[in-house]
Amino acid sequence: HTTLDVEQIRKDFPILKREVNGKPLIYLDNAATSQTPQQVIDVIVDYYSNYNANIHRGVHSLSQEATDAYEQARIKIQKHFNAKLSHEIIFTSGTTHGINLVANGFSSLLKKGDEIIVSALEHHSNIVPWQMLCERTGAILKVIPMNTDGELVISEFEKLLNPNTKLVFVNHVSNALGTINPIETIIEKAHNVGAAVLVDGAQAAPHIKANVQELDVDFYVCSAHKMCGPTGVGILYGKEEWLKKLPPYQGGGEMIAEVTFEKTTYADLPHKFEAGTPNICGGIAFGAALDYMNTVGFNTLANYENELLEYATSQLQAIEGVKIYGTSKHKTSVISFNVGNIHPYDIGTILDKLGIAVRTGHHCAQPIMDYFKIPGTVRASFMFYNTKEEVDTFIASLKKAIMMLS
Numbered sequence: 001h002t003t004l005d006v007e008q009i010r011k012d013f014p015i016l017k018r019e020v021n022g023k024p025l026i027y028l029d030n031a032a033t034s035q036t037p038q039q040v041i042d043v044i045v046d047y048y049s050n051y052n053a054n055i056h057r058g059v060h061s062l063s064q065e066a067t068d069a070y071e072q073a074r075i076k077i078q079k080h081f082n083a084k085l086s087h088e089i090i091f092t093s094g095t096t097h098g099i100n101l102v103a104n105g106f107s108s109l110l111k112k113g114d115e116i117i118v119s120a121l122e123h124h125s126n127i128v129p130w131q132m133l134c135e136r137t138g139a140i141l142k143v144i145p146m147n148t149d150g151e152l153v154i155s156e157f158e159k160l161l162n163p164n165t166k167l168v169f170v171n172h173v174s175n176a177l178g179t180i181n182p183i184e185t186i187i188e189k190a191h192n193v194g195a196a197v198l199v200d201g202a203q204a205a206p207h208i209k210a211n212v213q214e215l216d217v218d219f220y221v222c223s224a225h226k227m228c229g230p231t232g233v234g235i236l237y238g239k240e241e242w243l244k245k246l247p248p249y250q251g252g253g254e255m256i257a258e259v260t261f262e263k264t265t266y267a268d269l270p271h272k273f274e275a276g277t278p279n280i281c282g283g284i285a286f287g288a289a290l291d292y293m294n295t296v297g298f299n300t301l302a303n304y305e306n307e308l309l310e311y312a313t314s315q316l317q318a319i320e321g322v323k324i325y326g327t328s329k330h331k332t333s334v335i336s337f338n339v340g341n342i343h344p345y346d347i348g349t350i351l352d353k354l355g356i357a358v359r360t361g362h363h364c365a366q367p368i369m370d371y372f373k374i375p376g377t378v379r380a381s382f383m384f385y386n387t388k389e390e391v392d393t394f395i396a397s398l399k400k401a402i403m404m405l406s
């Protein structure tokens with residue numbers, strides 16, 4: 001049993017006090033975006049109230065304060081993910097931006113006939129950029145299949161690997177099913193044939209603290225908004241050797257060393273990949289969000305979330321007609337399900353009337369839905385500020401919805 005004082009934690013999140021359709025909000029759409037604690041909101045208000053200025057440009061005091069806070073946030077993020085160097089942390093607008101930055105960079109490194117591997121469990125943002133990369137370069141896209149539990153089939157992955165494999169892309173946790181993928185094994189096997197690995201950590205980062213040096217991963221991307229931070233900011237971790245090899249993604253201010261009309265030389269890392277004025281406040285608030293979770297204790301939060309997941313799963317399984325998609329033992333925070341032939345959208349609509357926020361649809365992972373031959377699922381996803389009482393209300397409300405719809 002964990003020692004997390006959830007009632008105390010909930011006081012940090014002002015939004016959890018609100019009502020929706022006359023009922024207390026029960027927010028179970030955390031895999032889409034998480035809520036923001038007062039401690040992070042305060043940092044955002046402080047930034048705009050006291051030291052809003054552009055960074056890395058002015059000699060004036062405000063600009064230096066903003067630059068210091070932004071660079072301190074980078075160091076917090078570096079420490080959180082245990083990157084070796086702070087300039088291996090590139091601020092992005094989010095996971096999607098990080099993936100596109102790497103995919104674009106590899107355009108100049110790949111040739112016709114090179115092979116890249118994605119997994120059957122990917123979010124569209126970790127499929128489409130690689131398809132576009134293949135169109136540009138003539139590289140071939142291969143897919144690691146999954147089994148009926150929603151787990152990647154590693155023996156099939158091994159068969160796809162060969163000396164032409166240049167890149168492997170896989171998410172750490174599937175947003176549609178909650179499966180935790182065996183990225184340690186995938187990274188090791190990919191490296192054995194000389195391929196680089198990008199891990200999409202969007203869904204894992206709120207629940208699992210990735211140690212990028214221990215994983216020996218080449219690129220790791222995530223978004224602040226899924227981990228108690230604001231939208232519009234995220235990071236790309238890249239090994240220094242790779243970030244030096246990749247060309248810049250966008251041209252502009254901040255990313256240059258010297259510009260003449262004949263030739264431009266690029267700035268050193270991380271600025272080479274940070275063209276234009278970044279989301280300064282967002283970056284600082286991302287650092288504050290990590291502080292918040294690490295102060296409570298990242299593992300304490302994760303253990304509690306796992307208890308909630310188990311509790312909710314067993315309650316759901318007890319309801320007649322419920323089918324859960326994603327039945328791996330290695331899961332976190334997400335339950336995707338359907339009830340009989342009821343359309344997920346109808347369940348989501350009734351739950352909303354009862355104050356409960358869930359996601360319905362394909363969750364930007366249409367290939368997974370095609371695999372199970374369904375249009376979509378209802379997805380309940382948990383964060384450490386959810387409670388067992390909320391799960392009970394969710395289950396009771398779901399039963400009401402089922403009665404109304406059958």
Ligand code: PMP
Binds near residue numbers: 095364
């Ligand atoms: N990958 C996964 C696994 C995700 O869950 C998400 C967000 N749903 C993304 C990528 C995209 O993240 P963002 O929209 O923050 O760029």
